[in-house]
Amino acid sequence: MPTTPRLPPAALLMYPGLEALVLSAGTRGRLGAVVDLATPVPFATPAEVPAEVEVLVTGWGCPVLGAQALAALPVLRLVAHAAGTVRSLVSDALWDRGIVVTSAASANAVPVAEFTFAAIIMITKDVFAVRDRHRDVRGCEAVVDQSRMGSRGRRIGLVGASTIGRLVIERLRSLDVEVVVADPYLTTTEATELGVALVDLDELLATSDVVSLHAPLLASTRHMIGADQLAAMRDGAWLLNTARGGLVDTDAITAELVSGRLNAFVDTPHPEPLPSGSPLYDLPNVVLTPHIAGAMGSEVSRMGDLAVTEVERFVAGLPPLHPITRDAMDRIA
Template sequence: MSSPLPIALFAMNPVHLPELFPPRLMTRLQELVRIDPALVVRDFSDPAAAATLARAEVLVTGWGCPPVDARVLAAAPRLRTVLHAAGSVRHLVGEAFWDRGLTLSSAVEANALPVAEYTLAAILLAGKDAFGLRERFRSERVHPGPTDYATVGNLGRRVGIVGASRVGRRVLELLRPFDLSVSLYDPYVDAAEAAVLGAAPLPLDELLRTSDIVSVHAPDTPETHHMLSRERLALLPDGGVLINTSRGALIDHTALTEELVSGRISAVLDVTDPEPLPADSPLHRLPNVFLTPHIAGSLGNELARLGGTVVAELERMAAGLPLAHPVHRTTLANSA
């Protein structure tokens, strides 16, 4: 006789559930755990969730999930694991979670894929000066002359990657087929590992000074707050392009705004500080700023990739295998 399926509970903003778990994935999920798609918790103190939480062995979490703190853990004595159908888990669990010896998985790797794809597109378009030439074409309604293309092109373009995070590593992988000169700054990556990743290791200041295009992929931690300071932004060469798909707080936005208003550099910004920007921010209007509303991460049909990661983890658990994408207490401080 087969053992009963473990009981699981959704905890997230329910608006995301249909895209994270479309019918095919929801069917497979319910073959692996007993879970009610109509019960999606946004507040663990909700009496409607108390009985299920008390019996749950698995929490399937996502954007909008409240912290799994000591109070929640006390109400969930049978809980064994949390499977997060999103990226960052830094604010999801605390010391009480780790002290109880629970396991945690994140779909951060799956979420890194569309961010890296957005970044690759931004790098290649920036190398062709597509953003600047589009603005000029829209304004003047005539094609630029041949001399206007003297500095355009991706052959040998110098690209600097700040941070060998999961996104940063995926970007480096995607850049390999192109004729680019790629450098990397990451204090946790040595020269041998950088070579494997296909990049030349450089100190941050040297990377900024010698790159035509800089793309930021470091985690948002106290150590990285405003890592691109006024002094470091000044190191970017005239005509350089800064791409940020990580977090706005990594850059001193007052200094960045001044640089962009001056026209000395350009930027592709999917994240800002604050987010969203005030309506009167000049970044909304500058021709040398390509601003998008935090769309690089998983959206629309890409969310199913995150739900698929949760389903795959449950399949591994059912087979007695360890989690494929575990989050460990020791590495969480340096994670996004």
């Protein structure tokens, strides 16, 4: 009589309640078909996870998996992160153990790219200023400034040809715009294949109508957009940040925005959130949103789908689609 194949023990480790967003019913069923999922679902801390667990599906709220946590998980072989960056959970102990780590950053990249593309459309249509003027005059005067309207012929500068940056490039192909990219890791050949012009950061800042940030926050990129870089931007240009607030010097951008010379759409300020007294909340040339570009609501399950795909591949003996290695941590978000 054939025996039932052994399923590797697994557990979810994330904020309690998040699992309902991360795993649709169908995805939960897929996971249950390839692993023996421990209960409760999810666990809130590594100390609660059974020692026999070989597979962890993690998400927002997963604490660092350091030496102490890993000592209690002696047979752990895979961490499939159902979210973007793994920086908050990886450790030297995790890498030293040779545990496979995967990320759903590519799934989280989709809504960020969509948000960025939508923001660029709104910016080049002057939607935010038109909205404010229309509200002020209550329909009694014309509020459209034709000189500020339209995307055609605009130069869009992307800082970083990251996963998100490339998805934005793909979406911008539907517009009649010129796209330039500054990225030290992008080759001229790759830029040509993407249909963009590769330029240095100084040229991008000085010539772009919209500058959109898609670089990771590293020691080398912190405050890469400071007073000098902002001063180089065109009068009336927009800075769009859906990446990390630390890429921009907050004091420097605040000074420029208060002066009215530049405009900004900031989804990821620094600090996050900004202090309640920050002038950026009230300036007419600033659109400030509370870090909503990434996966939210129904979009979160896309990351769960990818994490479970990684688990399925691992159990089947296939290589991961999106592995994260220690060496990659010095260049990824």
